[in-house]
Amino acid sequence: MMSNLNTPRFPPLFISHGSPMTALEPREAGHFMQQLGQTLDAQFGRPRAVLAISAHTLARTPVLLAGATHHAVYDFGGFDPKLQQLRYDALGAPALAREIAALAAQTGVPIQSVDHSGLDHGIWTPLRYIYPDADVPVLPLAFSPHQSPATLWALGQMLAPLAQQGVLIMGTGSITHNLGLLFSQGSMPAIDAAEIPASAEFRQWLQQRIALADWPALLDYRRQAPHAVHMHPTDEHLLPLFVAAGAGAGAGAGAGADEHNASSQRIHASLTFGALGMDAYAFGPHAAQLDAALRGQTHANRAL
Template identity: 60%
Template sequence: MTSTTPPLPSLFLSHGSPMTALEPGEAGAFWQRLGPALDAAFGRPRAILAISAHSLTREPVLLAAPRHEAVHDFGGFPSALYQLRYDTPGAPELAQQAQALLAQAGIPAHRLAQGGLDHGIWTPLRWMFPQADVPVLPLAYVPTHSPAEQFALGQALAPLAAEGVLVLGTGSITHNLRLLGRLHGTPRSGDAELPESAAFRGWMHERATARDWPALFDYRAQAPHAALMHPTDEHLLPWHAAAGAGGRQAVPLRLHASVTFGALGMDAYAFGPGAARLAAQLQAPTASAM
């Protein structure tokens, strides 16, 4: 990055079904453009700090292994999915730095020399950076902490953006698997979106654009159909962590919006002063042609 380039934005990606690793769909096509757009706008990230809905602990834990392998943490899918690999370098030195930043914010975090990327991490990264050459540092988070506490977690990590570290939250903008296939009995990727899903996604976009942080922190009480769209919090809380890494001042930007199976939202957001630069790069002819 040059001195005039803003810090990397933080990102929230709805990772969707593990099958997006084989059948990318609309969101996967977006991820394929997102990686090159990041490279063009900011240069290749020196590392990715990933906060996933599928890595949950009682206290924050940084997985500081020197190397990671894809973890196939799901069942009942075609055998071809279990043959996929996505092995990346780890980021032990970044783990020390992140642990120190969290400690400065009064957030105790453990650091373990263990590895593995859950599917919420490696599925989008497989399309963003197919060469698997960007070091990854998973941060397992506490799902019982509130949205405001997740935002504070992200705020503590915000200085990393100026050093070329991409803070990535991955979960799902809507996530109630019992709703999938409600119309036909069997989930279909092209099912029309349920009105409740559309209302919730629209509320999130509206409140984010307004930077209405009190409402976003209190989404379970204020958002339409919140408990239906998120029976539990863990798939939305990485949104708040990524938002915290971007800060309160810049307007969060929705970079992508789509839905699969009628109720599994695939929206993606960018946060922080670099978000507008990334959005512009995604709209550039060179990015759209990739």
């Protein structure tokens, strides 16, 4: 599909989806996701599809789940049974899967496409807030948790043209994700517990490096970021950020900008359980527009 002046251009996003309970207890992050959907509609219009890259949909190599329809998958246990009653029945995007397969073939990136369906909670939880009517087609893209940040950045760069062609690229995971910290005392900390210092230092380092577009450091975050391995014993929950960032950088380069200076904005910051960060980021040439609109909407709501 060729882009034209009327085709919406979306900033690729990384959204921390948090615990499955976010779907029942929105708190700050859920309210942000609601506001995000409204702001995306107002600023950019409806996407023709969401390309979702989730920490909970993994494969040995990148795989598109190109089923014609999708449903919510309850890929968790031990939570409120009410979660099993939540639905998210969305159309799939098999035509988009064919476009991506063709784009991947041109660029030499190996991506398979399979006629499978299902949205893990990292996808349907934010989408229930962003597009509650499930009226936007969804295409999950599984990735390998063993791929490096640099490899997933390159995957994002390959996907970058889609952001200029009406596709919302959404990486979803968690800005910090060490579940051992949440159960280390034998029971969960309070949801509004004070942030532990290691989490605060790691989140601040990420924010500063992303704001500076210091991608050499970020792609090497496990060695350079403070408490990186403590905050991400395994890094699958942060890896979708690099896909979104690569897509944003690729879109910026395509617009005539230096890929390493493409805009990156933290568009939300909150915390649950003292160590589970809920931050969200937008990337690419339209990130600043989204950030400004979200800030304006927040100020308007506070004035009511």
